[in-house]
Amino acid sequence: MVSGTGRTVTARAVAETVTDPELPMLTLADLGVLREVAEHDGAVTVSITPTYTGCPALDAMRDDLVHALHQAGFGNVEVRMVLRPAWSTDWISAAGRRKLAAAGIAPPGGAPRPVTGPIPLNLGPPPHPVWCPHCGSARTRLMSAFSATACRSLHRCEACQEPFEHVKEI
Amino acid sequence: MPSDNAVSSDNAYVALSEGGDDVRWAYGTGFADPLEGVDTAVPAGTDAADLTAYCLMLGDDALIMSHRLQQGCTDAPELEDEVALANIALDLLGQARLLLSRAAAAEEAANGTGGGGPAGDSDGPQRGEDFYAFFRAEHEFRNVRLAELERGDFGELIARLLVFAAWRLAVLRQLTSSRDPVLAAIAAKGVKEVTYHRDYAAQWLIRLGDGTAVSRERAQAGLTAIWPYLPELFTPHEIERRLAAAGVAADPAGLRGEFDDVLAQVLPAATLEVPDVPPRAGVAGRTGRDGVHTEAMGYLLAELQSVARADPEATW
Secondary structure: OOOOOOOOOOHHHHHOOOEOOOOOOOEHHHHOOEEEEEEEOOEEEEEEOOOOOOOOHHHHHHHHHHHHHHHOOOOEEEEEEOOOOOOOHHHOOHHHHHHHHHOOEEOOOOOOOOOOOOOOOOOOOOOOOOOOOOOOOOOEEEEEOOOOOOOEEEEEEOOOOOEEEEEOOO | OOOOOOOOOOOHHHHHHOOOOOOOEOOEOOOOOOOOOOOOOOOOOOOHHHHHHHHHHHHHHHHHHHHHHHHHOOOOOOHHHHHHHHHHHHHHHHHHHHHHHHHHHHHHHHHOOOOOOOOOOOOOOOOOHHHHHHOOOHHHOOOOHHHHOOOOOHHHHHHHHHHHHHHHHHHHHHHOOOOOHHHHHHHHHHHHHHHHHHHHHHHHHHHHHOOOHHHHHHHHHHHHHHHHHHHHHOOOOHHHHHHHHOOOOOOHHHHHHHHHHHHHHHHHHOOOOOOOOOOOOOEOOEOHHHOOOOHHHHHHHHHHHHHHHHOOOOOO
């Protein structure tokens, strides 16, 4: 917080209100892509990490962060990329998981553990159950590992017959 | 909803109509450097020109394969698979953007100014990702020929994707411990993505091979069509060999075992046979990594580059 400029919020508090353009129920903080917000002599540096390397939402996130901070009176804003360590769905907060489920999107399970040797091939269904966000059943089926955005897969519940999306583990 | 500082990001139309000094269109303000704020210093003891060429090799593999997948994404058996192909193409395009940007930073370090470097003989002050993708000539692209081959049917695309993903996953996994921290970080993200690509292609190849007589025949024909280009994947270019010795690159020659293990799990399950076809030689031993390509490459680039070349000053 910078005093004497009429601002009543910190840059971090502003950055934390910015939502993901494709999962608007989540803030960037919920999603775990907001890595650092540093204020120094009135200048703000925000560090974010991409979810998927090709995710087109990244440019929108950057733009929304700059826009929100400008609106809040922070004139000098820089958004930096942090590539390392790579984003993992394990970084989605507990609140974020609740919001996803409430919006009908099954939250991710635990991300695959790093292996030292070659990465095993998976020729079967997902290695752990995905619960239907509508009825709570674990009797669900993977329809496609790829869906409307890079981070989601497509499933169907065999109990309530509803299709749903799932944030797949990476 | 949070305070009045919030941007109405949950409604694109409201967000567009908000005032302010930022240029806003429906999807952000355009494309920024994907390595913005990342330290791209070339590690000590690494030849910057070699690193530039190596990043172009890996970036071109992703860019050209992505283009072929994009061509298949309105032509798949199911809508879900068109979406899947588009997603995989997008992941590879993202990897290409990072790698070409990394090449640009390394080339700047190699030359000071950036103009006319070892990556090619096209002059120009702005050698960023767009320059590399849209304004290089065919012989300046360093992708393996497998990526560029003329598009076949879905069986061919799946066979090609399995071979490409199994090979690339082995390369990227090795690169996660590269002495270049930027390359290592790009690889660590890529490993997570390509793991899904490889599973997808493997599951489809089994479904096709172990499916009907027609699907099996097409899958086998697809595998046979791309098989002559497989040895090239595991033949290191001298730049790859030099950088591997310096702990920066992956030497593909050492990855054949890991690749064969994957294929040995998939092909029998798919009831497909390992094709018995000779390798497709290059020109005087020169192949994709040397900028020597197949006839398909010129047509592919003509399509890929046409819009950018029609209006070279355009930005988006």
